[in-house]
Amino acid sequence: MTQIGWYGLGSMGLAMANNLQRHLAAKKALSLLYTNRTMSRGSPLQTLGGIPEPSFDKLVSRCGIIFTMVSNDTVLQSLISSAVDSGHSLKDKIFVDCSTVHPETVSSAVAQLKAKEASYVAAPVFGGNPIAVDGKLVFAIGGPRGATEVVKPLIQDVMGRKVIECGEDATKSSLLKIAGNIVTVNMMEAVGEAQVFAEKTGLGTGPMEELIGEAFGPVAGGYSKRLTTGAYAPPLDARPGFGVSLAIKDARHAMSMAEKQGVKLPALELARKNMEAAREYAGECLDSSSMYGTLRQQAGLPFWNEKSRQE
Ligand SMILES: NC(=O)c1ccc[n+]([C@@H]2O[C@H](COP(=O)([O-])OP(=O)(O)OC[C@H]3O[C@@H](n4cnc5c(N)ncnc54)[C@H](OP(=O)(O)O)[C@@H]3O)[C@@H](O)[C@H]2O)c1
Numbered sequence: 271m272t273q274i275g276w277y278g279l280g281s282m283g284l285a286m287a288n289n290l291q292r293h294l295a296a297k298k299a300l301s302l303l304y305t306n307r308t309m310s311r312g313s314p315l316q317t318l319g320g321i322p323e324p325s326f327d328k329l330v331s332r333c334g335i336i337f338t339m340v341s342n343d344t345v346l347q348s349l350i351s352s353a354v355d356s357g358h359s360l361k362d363k364i365f366v367d368c369s370t371v372h373p374e375t376v377s378s379a380v381a382q383l384k385a386k387e388a389s390y391v392a393a394p395v396f397g398g399n400p401i402a403v404d405g406k407l408v409f410a411i412g413g414p415r416g417a418t419e420v421v422k423p424l425i426q427d428v429m430g431r432k433v434i435e436c437g438e439d440a441t442k443s444s445l446l447k448i449a450g451n452i453v454t455v456n457m458m459e460a461v462g463e464a465q466v467f468a469e470k471t472g473l474g475t476g477p478m479e480e481l482i483g484e485a486f487g488p489v490a491g492g493y494s495k496r497l498t499t500g501a502y503a504p505p506l507d508a509r510p511g512f513g514v515s516l517a518i519k520d521a522r523h524a525m526s527m528a529e530k531q532g533v534k535l536p537a538l539e540l541a542r543k544n545m546e547a548a549r550e551y552a553g554e555c556l557d558s559s560s561m562y563g564t565l566r567q568q569a570g571l572p573f574w575n576e577k578s579r580q581e
Contacts (some may be wrong), residue, residue, distance in 0.1 A: 271299055271300050271384065272300075272334035272335055272420075273300050273303060273332055273333045273334055273335075274290070274299075274300070274302055274303070274333060274334070274335045274336075274337070274424070274500060275293065275302070275303045275304070275305070275323070275330065275332065275333035275336045275337065275524045276290070276302055276303070276304045276305070276320075276334070276336075276337045276338075277304070277305050277326055277329065277336070277337070277338045277339070277340065277349060278337075278338055278339035278340045278369070279304065279306040279308075279311040279312055279315065279339075280311075280339065280340075280341065280396065280471075280509065281366075281399045281402075281509050281511055281512065281513070282339055282379065282398075282399060282402050283306075283339035283340075283368075284311060284312075284314065284315065285399060285402035285403045285505065286337075286339060286395075286402050286455050287302060287304055287318075287320065287337075288314060288315055288318055288338075288403075288406070289316050289402075289403075289428055290302055290337070290428060291320045292318060292352065292427040293317055293424070293561045294319075294421060294498075295318065296418070297321050297503075299323050301319045301320060302315070302319075302320045302321070303320075303321050303322075303323045303329050303332060303333060303350055304320050304321070304322060304323065304329075305322070305323050305324055305325065305326050305329050305411065306358055309322060314376040316443050317405060317515075322508060323346050323561050326349060326352055326353070327352060327353065327358065327386055328479075330356065330358060330360070330363070331355045331356070331358040333363070334362070334363055334364065334367065335363070335364045335420070335421065335424070336364070336365050336366065337366045337367075337368060338367045338434065339367075339368045339369055339404075340369050340370065340393040340495070341513070341515075341516060341519075342369070342371065342516070343371045343372055343375040343519075343533070344473070345369075345581075346367055346369055346371055346375060346379065347375060347379070348559070350365070350378075350379045350382055350383065351382070351407070353365070353383075354382050354383070354385075355387060358468070359384065359386035359546075360387065360514050361385040361386070361387040361388065362387065362388070362389075363388040363389070364388070364389045364390075364391060364417045364420060364421060365379070365383055365388060365389070365391070366391045366393050366421050367379070367390070367392055367393065367394075368393050368394060368395050368409070369393070369394065370394050370444075370447050370451065370516070370519070370520055370523075371394075371444060371523075372444065372448070372523045372526075372527075373444045373445050373448075374400070374525075375443035375444075376392050376441045376443075376444045377441055379488070380413075380434060380440055380441075381555060389413060389414050389416070389417035390413055390417075391411065391413035391414075391417050391418055391421050391440065392410075392411070392412045392413060392436075392440035392441070392443035392444050393409050393410070393411045393425065393430075393443065394409070394410055394443055394444060394446075394447035395407040395408065395409055395410075395430070395436055395447075396408040396409075396410070396447070396450055396454075398492070398511050398512055399511045400492075400502055402429070404462050405427070405428060405429055405431070406409055406430065406431040407429055407430040407431070408430060408431065408432045408433075408434065408445045409425050409429070409430045409432070409433045409434065409578040410434045410436050410440060410443040410447055410450075411425070411433050411434065411435060411436060411443060412435075412436035412437055412438070412439065412440040412441070412443035412444075413440045413443075413520065414438055414443050415438060421465045436505060440521070445527075448520060448523045448524045448527065449519070449524070450515065451517070451520040451524065451533060451540050452521075452524050454517075454520075454558075455517055455520065455538060455541045455542070455545075455558065456537045456538060456541055457489070457490055457493060458493050458496075458517075458541065458558060458559045458561065458562075459537065459561055461482060461490055461494050461497070461543035461545065461559075461562075462490040462497060462544075462559065462561050462562035462565045463565055464478060464482065465478055465479075465497050465562065466520040466562070466566055466568075466569050466571070467566045467570075468533070469571065470569050470570075474493075475497070475498050476498075478494070479491065479495065479498055482494045493559055496511065496557055496559040497559060497562045497575070498575075498577065499577050500574075500575060500576070500577030500578035500579070501557055501559070501578075502556065502557045502559040502560045502563060502578060503530065503552060503555075503556055503557070503560055503563060503573070503578035503579050504555065504556075504557065504573060504578075504579065505555075505579050506579065508555070510557040510558075511557050511558075512556050512557055512558040512559075513549060513554070513556070513557070513558070514545050514549050514554070514556040514560050515549065515554060516558065517537045517545060517558030518542060518549070520543065520544050521538055521545070522542070524538060525538065525539065525542070539555075541561055544561035544564040544565065545560065547561075547564045548560040548561055548563045548564045548573070551567070551573055552573060563578075
């Protein structure tokens, strides 16, 4: 039996690790070893049978498969470097990263791990926290076939409803994820604009939300709910569903790649500016949909709505 480890218990990681641990328990497999910068976030996972291991290096030395789900490229790079520099053998270990990172970060991780006879599988995800809780994420998987075949049964119908195969080049998964987030961020901008329009014209956000959900699907409907429930600006002691800085990172990754290829992304550029303006005004504790607050201000409304936090 392979021991499986997990690093990263944020908005997405905790929900995903909980589902993986439930699966392992049902299969009577070894319980998930987990670690996180803030270990206390693992309490729900421990309740399900997960086993805390505060040291990432020790976790790596004890596991054959190591999942990571962290905020950005810098955090992932530091974890990979820590594993590579730890002095422990990494031979035949499989590292599976589910975070959204730049393809160049993936290339670097692949090379570092290959030099240690370990494999890197990129498995970024589509869907927010509620979808992660339901185990219905869409994964884009890429990496050496031998490794992806080992990992897929831990994903399909465990953490995800669909695994999109991106081949043996792990950077392709990362590229697909970044491309997908062009749609995500632009859709949030579009829903935000429509809801500000509905409020200012007297149409009202209720009928608008009903239409968005019915005509444009549950994803767009979910983005509308983030606005009307105030989740775009949650209380300061809450963790946003998809932190605004994470979405800005994704938009910047897309724009840097687009620029190299001579591609224009004008709508994404606008959405990024609106997210940055929101963060400038209201701070870090904002959801990616918080460009809505900026759009409200541009229309002469307060940044906050009746359901959001108020400062
Ligand atoms: N949220 C979404 O809807 C969504 C959807 C698809 C993909 N993604 C992507 O999935 C990844 C995770 O997203 P998330 O929403 O779960 O993020 P999150 O809630 O911000 O969690 C980030 C995780 O990274 C850890 N971390 C952050 N900075 C760190 C540092 N300096 N050193 C060590 N650990 C650090 C956090 O530890 P602590 O718990 O100690 O803070 C936490 O475990 C991101 O790449 C994001 O772009 C997110």
